[in-house]
Amino acid sequence: MKTVRVGAGLGFYGDSWRPVRASIERGGVQYIASDHLSELTLAILQKDRQKDPSAGYARDAVPMLTELWPLAAKHGVKFVLNAGGLNPQGAREAIARAFRDKGWKAAIATITGDSVLERIDELRGAGEPLAHMDTGGDISAVRERMLFANAYLGAQPIARALAQGADIVLTGRVADAALTLGPLAHEFGWMWDDWDRMAAGLTLGHLLECSGQGSGGNFGSAGEWAKVPDYAHLGYPIAEVSEDGTALFTKPPGTGGRISFDTIRQQLLYEVHDPHAYFSPDVVLDMGTLKFDDLGGDQVRISGASGAPRPKTLKVVAGYQDGWMGTGMIGFAWPEAYAKCAKSAEIIATLVKERGWAVEETNVEYIGYDSLLGGNADPAYRDQLNECFLRMTVRTKDRRVADGFGRLFPWLGLSGPPYVGSMKGIQPAKELLGIWPTLVSRDLVEKKINVEIEKI
């Protein structure tokens, strides 16, 4: 019986590709599905592209492929990656250049058509309101400040690129799980309205899209995380899939990490809203019928996915400029570490007020006490801390205020409370971005999708 093995690539822009080597060498994978784009990565790429029109893609794809390609070519492994970001052709050119330098051959496909930034007026003219999905807000309010706007494409163009012989498929924004569903649909010839198989492929893609988080990394727990073996050599997950969509979920032999009922179900629900209606461009998945059988030995059998017909709309996520953040930090040792941080926050607030700076919101956090636990930090520890850092941030429309805010802090070293931690530089203003999730009729986007293959 035919099976197809898909292995996880990266889980974000900047993730490590070192573990992918084991999946290719010892994991028997035929495809690597690599996710370089979080919800906001496109904002970073947009800034790159403003500085250099040939940029705007996830640059880590170039060293990743340069390092892994000889091994991948030897084992017949193909790559599907959304590293194209805002400029899939730019990514292809950079990779093609690197491959030509080495004298390597490959067929590289690009998929474009996801960007709708330049088409907002056209889409609104065609009757698409592009209102905010959650608040119903009018897009006119942020239109002028928009940096990017991309629709999440599905698996069909990926399958098409593979059918045309691509070894490497570079996409822009696609549903993360489509990076896996595309190769599966292509290999098995699944019908695009076979909703249960679509749902099965989507499930596996979702479990693979966060690299190490699908194999025991970030296992949220008290105590149990320490039982995950050999983090330093954690292997990325692999799905061995059968034609009916059922799969064995595992990782390469001889690697660290853990594949179990516990680690897999944590990843299943990660960044999911309604688990009975997990929307994707290809299918709506109901996670309530899935069955996970933990076979031990880092193997979990997955079955029972059920799907409902794909939506008539595609999700678009746009990002827009939304002011500036100023950050200041200062730390103190015992005694009264917390009290000295609190006093410093009070002093800084006075300085801001006296300067008449327009600050919309101030956020005060105590690193070592409540900066991660917020209102659920236990106050019993507050006055017993060995040391504590104040982190103070402000929101402002004025970049100069955001820049000036951080410069208020060093002065405290000689003129504030005692036993101060060393100052580690001043943080410059950081641009803040708002997110605009919306929906668009899929046919208006899909008619612009273009699959292109370059053989080098």
Place this chain on the structure above:
Amino acid sequence: MRVPLWKIAHARSGDKADRADIGLFAFDAETYAVLKREVTKERIAKHFSAMGSGPVELWPLDNILALKIVLNAALQGGAARSLRMDNLGKNVAAQLLRMEIEAPEDLPRLRAD
């Protein structure tokens, strides 16, 4: 008896735009029944009241002994406009594990203590 969730369950959280979402998982079916009864939308909202978030949504998943929890309007407009250290809401799950519920003292994980 009063039991903090970290003794009987595990959890992971993440973000989508302005929502923080949490998966809460029982180690066994007996504990799952207790979680389903005790971890209500109202109690979750109260536990996170300092975050100033919007309405709580909750779905039980019997097949994987889990509760899916969503905190709406919880991230100051989303990770890239949040002023917080934990702008991605990765620690919202840790916060939830500090919640105390009423649970029988003979639950499997408590017996193992």
